[in-house]
Amino acid sequence: EDIWRDEGPMRELAARKPGLVLVPNGSPYERSKDDLRLELVGKRAKQIGAPILYTNMFGGQDDLVFDGDSMAVNESGELLARSPQFQSDLMVVDIPVQAKTSSPDLVISEDVMILSDEARAPIAKTLPEAEEIWSALVLGLRDYVEKNGFKSVVLGLSGGIDSAVVATIAVDALGKDRVFGVSLPSKYSSEHSKADAADLAKNLGIGYRSIEIEPVVQGFLKATTLQGIAEENVQARVRGSLLMGLSNQEGHLVLATGNKSELAVGYSTLYGDAVGGYAPIKDVFKVDVWRLAKWRNEKARGEGSAAPIPESSIKKEPSAELRPGQKDSDSLPNYELLDQILELYIDKGGDASAIINAGHERSLVERVILLVDRAEYKRR
Structure with missing residues (x-):
């Protein structure tokens, strides 16, 4: 990680005039970080006056994803070779090394091992943003499932749209035979929603069953006097309990389907739709969920396959369907606007004044910030 800091080892290395610098790194994936890495490695090579071999981790570890993206640059900072993101790779690269006055602190071996008579120097193509994000989500889920033995x-x-995208990510990560979908309709679930769930499962070729939750909900309500939102949330908690029951009995890992926008403002039910051992899109804003769904469908069509995600799931207005005629917009601002404010507040670290100065209405900014801060307990 020393390469990311201007002071310390980088300054010392420049003074020692090395012939070649090796940088093993554990740099987690962030959107467009590959551009930042290339700029940084090139800058350090010019500062030190020596070629740099930058090798980065690959794979998922808990909530982090490491995307690889290793590279070699010469002393002028010019890119010589670069490995692809989100896959393991072995590169053999000829690097011109000038004789310098420095000597290593420790000589491990002076033997020369020839790996190839003719070194190849591939430079991997930069992935389009949607493909890059999708690849990170797939890799993160796959390694989490595999490393935890599920x-x-x-x-x-x-x-x-959320459950459709999560199911498709799961199939891309694990294969259709390892993914199981469950429809859990209530008396408020629309016919088109039930049809969309069935169509998605059919398109993906995954295991599928439907369990009506109304009898369980009514049994719960008979023992209580819950009304309003409390009554609505019983439905979500019944769904969560049923999914966890199936997990317990059949050994599946439950995937939560909440997105970053909803989790940020608390638009979810604890022990309900928030249950699960892993939430693949928890760091994806709602507008990006739609964008990823469209990209994945376009990718399938481009490969001559049927689009996995039903168009109606993409186009219809979002709703939790916990009461008649419910829409997300009843409780939340338009997602386009909401996500802009959330990005400034959460990702950029802006305060209310900075967000208002960026052109957003004061009352809306204050409302969103209040929602985020009050929902902290749901993210613990």
Whole structure:
């Protein structure tokens, strides 16, 4: 990690005039970080006056994803070779090394091992943003499932965009035979939502079943006097309990389907739709969920396959369907606007004044910030 800091080892290395610098790194993926890495490695090579071999980790580890993106640059900072993101790779690269006055602190071996008579120097293409994000989500889920010893995953299919995207990511990560979808309709679930859930499962070729939750909900309500939002949330918690029950009995890992926008403002039910051992899109804003769905469908069509995600799931207005005629817009601002404010507040670290100065209405900014701050307990 020393390469990211201007002071310390970088300054010392420049003074020692090395012939070649090796940089093993554990740099987690961030959107467009590959551009930042290339700029940084080139800058350091010019500062030190020596070629740099930058090798980065690959794979998922808990909530982090390491995307590889190793590279070699010469002393002028020019790119000589670069490995692809989100896959392991072995590169053999000829690097011109000038004789310098420095000597290593420790000589491990002076033997020369020839790996190839003719070194290749590939420079991997930069991935389009949507493909880069999708690849990170797939890799993160795959490694989390594999490293934790799960054979399969299960998730609730509502017919909405979030569960559709999560199911498709799961199939890309694990294969269709290891993904199981469950429709959990209530009396408020629309016919088109139930149809969209079934169509998604059919398109993906995953295991699928439907369990009506109304009898369970009514049994719960008979023992309580819950009304309003509390009554609505019983439905979500019944769904969560059923999914966890299936996990317990059949050994699946439950996937939560909440996105970053909803989790940020607390638009979710603790022990309900928030249940799960892993939430693949928890760091993806709602507008990006739609964008990823469209990209994945276009990719399938471009490969001559049927689009996995039903168009109606993409186009219809989002709704939790916990009461008649419910829409997300009843409780939240337009997602385009909401996500702009959330990005400034959460990702950029801006305060209310900075966000207002960026052109957003004061009352809306204050409302969103209040929602985010009050929902902290749901993210613990």
